Amino acid sequence: MSGPDLRGAAAIVGVAESDLGEVGQDRYAIELAAQASVAALAEAGLTTRDVDGLFCAIAGRGMAPLDVAEYLGVRPRYTDGTMVGGSSFVSHLHHAALAVAAGACDVALIAYGSTARSDSGRGRLPTGPPELPSYEAAYRPRMPVTGYALAAARHMYQYGTTRTQLAEVAVAARRWAMLNPKAFARDPLTIEDVLASRVISSPLSALDCCLVTDGGGAVVVTRADRARDLPRPPVYLLGAGEAHWHRTIAQMPDLTVTAATESSARAYAMAKLGPADVDVVELYDAFTINTILFLEDLGFCAKGEGGDFVSGGRIAPGGVLPVNTNGGGLSYCHPGMYGIFTLIEATRQIRGEAGERQQPGVTVALAHGNGGQLSSQVTAILGSEASL
Amino acid sequence: MTPHREYTDRLAAGEVAFQRCDDCRAAVFQPRVLCPACGSTRLTWGQSAGLGTVYSVSVLSPRDGRPYSVALIDLDEGFRMMSTVVGMPAGDVRIGMRVRAQVDQVDQVDQARVEFLADRS
Numbered sequence: 001m002s003g004p005d006l007r008g009a010a011a012i013v014g015v016a017e018s019d020l021g022e023v024g025q026d027r028y029a030i031e032l033a034a035q036a037s038v039a040a041l042a043e044a045g046l047t048t049r050d051v052d053g054l055f056c057a058i059a060g061r062g063m064a065p066l067d068v069a070e071y072l073g074v075r076p077r078y079t080d081g082t083m084v085g086g087s088s089f090v091s092h093l094h095h096a097a098l099a100v101a102a103g104a105c106d107v108a109l110i111a112y113g114s115t116a117r118s119d120s121g122r123g124r125l126p127t128g129p130p131e132l133p134s135y136e137a138a139y140r141p142r143m144p145v146t147g148y149a150l151a152a153a154r155h156m157y158q159y160g161t162t163r164t165q166l167a168e169v170a171v172a173a174r175r176w177a178m179l180n181p182k183a184f185a186r187d188p189l190t191i192e193d194v195l196a197s198r199v200i201s202s203p204l205s206a207l208d209c210c211l212v213t214d215g216g217g218a219v220v221v222t223r224a225d226r227a228r229d230l231p232r233p234p235v236y237l238l239g240a241g242e243a244h245w246h247r248t249i250a251q252m253p254d255l256t257v258t259a260a261t262e263s264s265a266r267a268y269a270m271a272k273l274g275p276a277d278v279d280v281v282e283l284y285d286a287f288t289i290n291t292i293l294f295l296e297d298l299g300f301c302a303k304g305e306g307g308d309f310v311s312g313g314r315i316a317p318g319g320v321l322p323v324n325t326n327g328g329g330l331s332y333c334h335p336g337m338y339g340i341f342t343l344i345e346a347t348r349q350i351r352g353e354a355g356e357r358q359q360p361g362v363t364v365a366l367a368h369g370n371g372g373q374l375s376s377q378v379t380a381i382l383g384s385e386a387s388l
Numbered sequence: 389m390t391p392h393r394e395y396t397d398r399l400a401a402g403e404v405a406f407q408r409c410d411d412c413r414a415a416v417f418q419p420r421v422l423c424p425a426c427g428s429t430r431l432t433w434g435q436s437a438g439l440g441t442v443y444s445v446s447v448l449s450p451r452d453g454r455p456y457s458v459a460l461i462d463l464d465e466g467f468r469m470m471s472t473v474v475g476m477p478a479g480d481v482r483i484g485m486r487v488r489a490q491v492d493q494v495d496q497v498d499q500a501r502v503e504f505l506a507d508r509s
């Protein structure tokens with residue numbers, strides 16, 4: 001691998017969520033993206049007038065960057081509408097770092113919004129033209145859950161992973177969410193509750209699946225030298241890597257191995273760090289199997305050992321590895337494309353702003369996005385000034 | 389003829405069709421205009437014997453209908469497809485089971501589909 005040395009060249013200088021949870025039927029996705037954008041820029045001591053690079057993706061909106069730019073009143077000289085599902089925003093961070101390092105823009109705004117929860121009550125679900133003919137629809141999979149269920153079933157078959165181990169992931173996420181006042185689901189949850197919940201697509205039950213909420217987020221990125229002049233401590237991008245090998249689940253070569261093996265190898269190589277250097281992990285847990293697959297593929301345990309790794313509260317508060325300290329897509333917030341929230345939480349943990357759930361001495365955080373049917377994988381490694 | 393049309397025509401005639409690359413011999417499914425393994429456009433249609441193995445399976449239980457399986461089947465010719473295993477309770481379908489294809493002409497969508505039965509041969 002070659003290319004410009006991106007390690008530490010760009011930094012996150014502002015992050016924010018919009019209103020989360022259930023925002024009501026008179027709200028719009030772009031409104032939430034804008035609300036988060038203004039707040040993230042304010043943290044950075046900037047306004048929309050400073051933005052000259054715009055990166056966004058909104059489900060069902062093919063020209064999201066145009067929609068968001070017009071709404072915000074920004075006139076970007078650099079625009080990126082990469083849409084690879086929920087991992088899009090981690091991909092945007094990588095692209096934004098490349099763009100600011102190359103001088104293509106100075107202030108990059110990454111923005112997202114969704115009213116997925118409120119939409120379900122008003123028949124406003126995003127639709128689009130058919131793409132290729134489907135060779136799957138005739139079998140009535142319930143997507144996306146069935147794709148992830150097939151991966152879970154294969155992982156259980158090959159490695160002896162159990163439903164109890166999957167449930168451990170949901171329980172750990174809930175215990176983190178109970179420490180996060182912004183989390184949507186904060187009631188106590190037990191392994192038995194997860195196992196007793198209704199099976200949606202076996203082996204995954206309702207409590208193995210992420211929430212459906214509303215919500216938006218924004219992240220502001222600028223060049224490292226400029227970041228040091230702004231109000232908050234810069235959170236540097238140390239490494240980034242992307243990979244995708246398929247779109248539909250039937251085309252995934254091995255359902256137990258994701259392209260996160262490649263995306264993380266690229267990110268670690270750029271960061272000159274490895275899994276042992278990571279203090280907190282924020283990964284895309286759309287379903288409980290994701291956490292197990294990604295902990296393996298990101299190198300925190302060997303392939304097949306993810307079920308053991310998450311057991312006994314080892315990724316919960318007080319465990320050996322803090323994973324999804326905000327409560328994750330399972331218990332904090334999941335408006336359909338969760339990736340941006342991995343960046344927001346990683347940034348807050350590095351800055352030491354995470355309140356009751358703050359981990360001590362966080363220097364390096366890993367944020368990992370997933371998109372499609374375990375398809376797009378994007379890994380970012382973030383660090384404080386001390387990590388440079 | 390487009391790859392998709394060739395596939396659906398053969399399916400309507402009761403055939404489980406796939407393409408094979410003349411250059412690298414990879415089995416290709418879903419239907420394409422090029423081989424995703426090597427990029428060659430020299431693809432030849434073939435008929436699968438319809439024998440395969442369940443690679444993974446999930447069971448869905450709609451509130452208003454009978455449980456059904458969604459399975460990924462590895463065909464012996466070397467390609468994988470999404471399908472369903474019928475003729476047995478959905479919950480009894482197991483990964484690793486040998487199965488054989490049948491083409492079902494009656495379906496929710498306006499075309500035939502490939503289904504699988506447990507292969508007891």
Ligand SMILES: [Zn+2]
Nearest residue numbers: 409412423426
């Ligand atoms: Zn070929």
